[in-house]
Amino acid sequence: MPTSQFWLLRPLQERSTQIFLGVLFAAVALVTLLHLIIPEGHALHVSAYTVTLLGKYLCYALLAVAVDLVWGYLGILSLGHGAFFALGGYAMGMYLMRQIGDRGTYGDPVLPDFMVFLNWDSLPWYWQGFDMAWFAFIMVLLAPGLLALVFGFLAFRSRVTGVYLSIITQALTFALMLAFFRNEMGFGGNNGLTDFRDILGLNLRTDATRLGLFIATGIALAIGYVICRGIVTSKLGRVSIACRDAEARTRFLGYRVERVQLFVFVVSAMLAGVAGALYVPQVGIINPSEFSPLFSIEIVVWVALGGRATLYGAVIGAILVNYAKTVFTGVMPDAWLFALGGLFVLVTVFLPKGIAGLLQKRKKQEEDTDTDAAQPKEATA
Amino acid sequence: MGIFRWLTPHCLNALYLKSLYLKALYLKPLGLALLLVLSLPAHSQAEADSDQGQALLTNLADASPREMDAAIEAIVDSGDPRARSWLDAFGNNRLSRIEDTGQVVVVLRNVGRDWTIADPLTGENLGEISRRELDRVNINNAIRGKLEGVLAMLDLYSDDPEVQENAAEAMMGKVNDSVVNPLTKLLERDLPGPVRNRIEESVAIYQLQQGEPQARLEAIDVLTGSLHSNARAALNNAVAGDDPAVAARAKQALVSIEQKLKMNRAAETLYFGLSLGSVLVLAAIGLAITFGVMGVINMAHGELIMLGAYTTWGMQQLLPGQPGLALILSIPAGFLVAALAGIAIERSVIQHLKGRPLETLLATFGVSLILQQLVRTVISPLNRSVTTPEWMSGSLVINDALSLTLNRMYVIGFALVVFAGLMLIMRKTRLGLEVRAVTQNRAMARSMGIRATRVDILTFGLGSGVAGLAGVALSQITNVGPNLGQNYIIDSFMVVVFGGVGNLWGTLLAGLSLGTINQILEPWAGSVLAKIMVLVLIILFIQKRPKGLFPQKGRAAEG
Numbered sequence: 001m002p003t004s005q006f007w008l009l010r011p012l013q014e015r016s017t018q019i020f021l022g023v024l025f026a027a028v029a030l031v032t033l034l035h036l037i038i039p040e041g042h043a044l045h046v047s048a049y050t051v052t053l054l055g056k057y058l059c060y061a062l063l064a065v066a067v068d069l070v071w072g073y074l075g076i077l078s079l080g081h082g083a084f085f086a087l088g089g090y091a092m093g094m095y096l097m098r099q100i101g102d103r104g105t106y107g108d109p110v111l112p113d114f115m116v117f118l119n120w121d122s123l124p125w126y127w128q129g130f131d132m133a134w135f136a137f138i139m140v141l142l143a144p145g146l147l148a149l150v151f152g153f154l155a156f157r158s159r160v161t162g163v164y165l166s167i168i169t170q171a172l173t174f175a176l177m178l179a180f181f182r183n184e185m186g187f188g189g190n191n192g193l194t195d196f197r198d199i200l201g202l203n204l205r206t207d208a209t210r211l212g213l214f215i216a217t218g219i220a221l222a223i224g225y226v227i228c229r230g231i232v233t234s235k236l237g238r239v240s241i242a243c244r245d246a247e248a249r250t251r252f253l254g255y256r257v258e259r260v261q262l263f264v265f266v267v268s269a270m271l272a273g274v275a276g277a278l279y280v281p282q283v284g285i286i287n288p289s290e291f292s293p294l295f296s297i298e299i300v301v302w303v304a305l306g307g308r309a310t311l312y313g314a315v316i317g318a319i320l321v322n323y324a325k326t327v328f329t330g331v332m333p334d335a336w337l338f339a340l341g342g343l344f345v346l347v348t349v350f351l352p353k354g355i356a357g358l359l360q361k362r363k364k365q366e367e368d369t370d371t372d373a374a375q376p377k378e379a380t381a
Numbered sequence: 382m383g384i385f386r387w388l389t390p391h392c393l394n395a396l397y398l399k400s401l402y403l404k405a406l407y408l409k410p411l412g413l414a415l416l417l418v419l420s421l422p423a424h425s426q427a428e429a430d431s432d433q434g435q436a437l438l439t440n441l442a443d444a445s446p447r448e449m450d451a452a453i454e455a456i457v458d459s460g461d462p463r464a465r466s467w468l469d470a471f472g473n474n475r476l477s478r479i480e481d482t483g484q485v486v487v488v489l490r491n492v493g494r495d496w497t498i499a500d501p502l503t504g505e506n507l508g509e510i511s512r513r514e515l516d517r518v519n520i521n522n523a524i525r526g527k528l529e530g531v532l533a534m535l536d537l538y539s540d541d542p543e544v545q546e547n548a549a550e551a552m553m554g555k556v557n558d559s560v561v562n563p564l565t566k567l568l569e570r571d572l573p574g575p576v577r578n579r580i581e582e583s584v585a586i587y588q589l590q591q592g593e594p595q596a597r598l599e600a601i602d603v604l605t606g607s608l609h610s611n612a613r614a615a616l617n618n619a620v621a622g623d624d625p626a627v628a629a630r631a632k633q634a635l636v637s638i639e640q641k642l643k644m645n646r647a648a649e650t651l652y653f654g655l656s657l658g659s660v661l662v663l664a665a666i667g668l669a670i671t672f673g674v675m676g677v678i679n680m681a682h683g684e685l686i687m688l689g690a691y692t693t694w695g696m697q698q699l700l701p702g703q704p705g706l707a708l709i710l711s712i713p714a715g716f717l718v719a720a721l722a723g724i725a726i727e728r729s730v731i732q733h734l735k736g737r738p739l740e741t742l743l744a745t746f747g748v749s750l751i752l753q754q755l756v757r758t759v760i761s762p763l764n765r766s767v768t769t770p771e772w773m774s775g776s777l778v779i780n781d782a783l784s785l786t787l788n789r790m791y792v793i794g795f796a797l798v799v800f801a802g803l804m805l806i807m808r809k810t811r812l813g814l815e816v817r818a819v820t821q822n823r824a825m826a827r828s829m830g831i832r833a834t835r836v837d838i839l840t841f842g843l844g845s846g847v848a849g850l851a852g853v854a855l856s857q858i859t860n861v862g863p864n865l866g867q868n869y870i871i872d873s874f875m876v877v878v879f880g881g882v883g884n885l886w887g888t889l890l891a892g893l894s895l896g897t898i899n900q901i902l903e904p905w906a907g908s909v910l911a912k913i914m915v916l917v918l919i920i921l922f923i924q925k926r927p928k929g930l931f932p933q934k935g936r937a938a939e940g
């Protein structure tokens with residue numbers, strides 16, 4: 001098998017990545033076709049609502065992949081990835097806010113409604129530039145990336161790891177939530193940013209735009225997956241796994257552990273930011289509740305359910321849990337937290353490797369029986 | 382003035398009364414004689430004592446409106462300890478005369494045809510008498526207004542220091558021409574400190590407003606020490622006044638008062654900080670046992686606190702009308718409930734995840750979600766109200782600018798007691814020794830015959846039980862609701878990590894200092910920003926000293 005030297009192309013030659021991308025693109029194509037070709041009212045028709053819902057799941061899947069990258073391959077349990085997700089979302093939300101222009105309730109050509117409501121007379125400096133799409137899209141990567149860089153630099157340099165790091169990341173997102181709840185922060189306070197109209201000149205409320213966003217999310221997930229896969233199969237990824245399993249030993253072998261950790265952490269934060277940016281136009285709102293520690297820890301349970309350190313497991317977990325959430329909150333809203341809580345307990349106690357672990361086990365058993373047939377005595381020995 | 386308006390009808394009234402009185406005398410001579418005969422031997426002793434009182438009351442009852450002032454004054458001047466009750470009765474229209482005898486009595490119950498009366502001199506209940514046989518000693522509004530001032534003065538003469546203090550407090554800023562002289566006279570007497578200060582201040586405020594220039598300057602000197610808002614208001618007026626010497630002096634006084642106020646505010650901030658800190662200590666100290674000593678991350682710790690708070694609520698539902706008893710019973714009950722819940726969590730979840738801290742974190746987080754939702758479903762998603770017993774409400778007044786709420790003081794004390802108890806258990810009991818042994822080296826401890834599993838259960842139960850105690854205390858100062866625990870879990874972890882894992886002293890110091898820092902930041906940053914700043918501060922601190930304020934050293938650190 002010819003192997004490419006370029007790290008991003010290498011995953012494309014892997015069997016597992018090919019299967020994953022194949023399934024993902026097939027699913028996106030199928031949904032697109034069912035939405036466009038099958039007429040409304042038909043049993044197989046996929047409504048625009050469902051398309052958006054699936055788009056939301058794909059955003060969560062990308063977020064879960066980002067968390068799996070740091071948790072599965074770096075051993076850092078981040079309970080604050082919701083913060084990066086929300087920051088990306090806010091960057092996108094600010095762009096969408098500026099696109100409203102003078103169509104807001106107060107009709108101010110520059111200021112968003114909530115600023116007019118708060119009697120602000122000019123745009124704060126950090127809102128400058130968000131009327132330009134390219135700037136906003138850069139900020140989607142830069143804002144979470146910078147936060148991760150500063151936070152990670154401080155944390156990894158002083159070798160804060162394990163449970164401590166988890167709790168600090170939780171405190172980080174909690175602090176940000178409190179901060180974003182304040183009206184004076186200039187991000188719409190409690191209500192957040194909402195009432196969006198256009199993205200790149202396209203009306204957000206049309207089905208075509210929604211479908212476009214869904215497809216874009218699918219592509220983003222594919223790219224994100226390939227990037228992560230590329231990282232974990234590269235030499236850097238090997239070192240990162242070594243950090244996960246024996247940090248001190250890796251350090252003594254001469255690797256700069258904190259640099260590896262910082263790099264992977266920042267990449268993961270940026271991926272989470274992209275997921276947030278794609279999430280906001282589809283959901284139509286971004287508010288501080290995305291910063292809540294509960295949301296961040298929920299992401300971790302998606303990954304845990306799907307199976308840690310597999311990447312595709314994270315995608316499966318995210319989609320499954322969120323589908324269950326949609327069903328539960330629709331049918332028995334009270335039962336959802338019971339189910340989620342139970343999931344936390346059951347997965348960690350009985351299913352430590354998640355669904356992916358189950359799949360691998362079965363595969364391994366099959367292989368084992370194959371080898372058993374060939375060389376029965378050696379296998380038992 | 383409305384003198385004439387009220388004089389005429391009153392005169393008529395008095396005349397009418399007198400005529401009735403005379404009529405009674407003439408019409409019922411026999412009954413009168415009988416009563417006199419009957420009452421003479423029984424009253425002979427008392428009469429000698431209360432001769433003066435009798436005369437005073439009769440004088441009051443007989444007085445014409447114009448003489449009333451003098452009659453009241455005579456009663457006040459007598460210094461009689463019962464004067465207060467007489468004048469009270471008079472003001473409430475309860476002072477009457479029996480038509481037949483002319484005896485002045487106090488009406489105890491004026492419902493129905495027959496009224497219950499009592500002897501104002503001895504307080505003895507004289508039984509019931511027909512309403513028709515009583516003549517009310519009348520009072521009009523002008524007299525009543527005067528009476529109020531007089532009563533306030535009378536309270537100042539009271540033997541009860543509390544009554545005296547309240548009366549002095551009421552005088553503040555209300556001194557006028559009519560009371561200033563009696564007040565000055567009062568100051569010559571021997572008075573308790575606070576009362577004397579109060580009266581001096583109220584007279585000084587009067588002097589500052591009305592007095593001669595020299596008196597005004599002296600008044601300012603008196604007011605310099607005062608923290609009362611009325612004193613400050615009077616001084617502010619004086620600064621704005623036209624006398625430059627007085628204004629300058631008043632300004633000086635205000636500056637020194639401001640200084641004092643600052644000190645008091647600092648003391649108040651410290652108190653609030655300590656109280657918030659002790660809440661944090663209470664919430665975190667159980668965690669310091671389970672997380673710090675055992676190394677188990679229990680994200681359901683907050684929900685154990687919540688269970689303790691709900692136990693208090695449940696106890697109060699069981700014992701309605703006795704919030705104090707219920708609260709005291711909740712202390713052991715809350716401990717037990719939370720400890721049992723904690724042990725159940727340990728047995729069912731945590732023991733399967735030994736050595737996998739991140740998984741433990743996730744699983745216990747799941748448990749916390751389940752517990753929260755359980756409370757929401759079974760009890761209510763709304764906050765429950767827990768009554769504060771009477772002996773815990775109110776506040777301790779240090780001075781005009783500083784008063785300390787009692788419930789917070791109890792919480793501070795409770796936190797210290799709990800801390801001391803835990804410290805004793807960990808240092809002086811066999812359990813504590815075993816816990817420390819197991820945490821340092823589990824295998825070695827087991828080989829020495831320590832049953833590690835039993836130690837795990839007991840330790841976890843202890844830590845959880847302390848969380849329950851925290852809940853009992855928290856129920857007195859915050860809302861009891863399903864989210865109670867969630868609000869404290871991050872803070873608790875921060876306190877433990879900040880203080881240094883595995884170090885109870887560190888937890889105490891960290892909790893108290895974080896609470897105080899929070900309260901110091903709050904006035905100029907707002908409560909939310911203060912909280913954020915504290916969180917950021919801790920995050921930065923952990924970067925600098927990853928093992929907290931007091932890192933464990935030696936063998937314990939390796940575990």
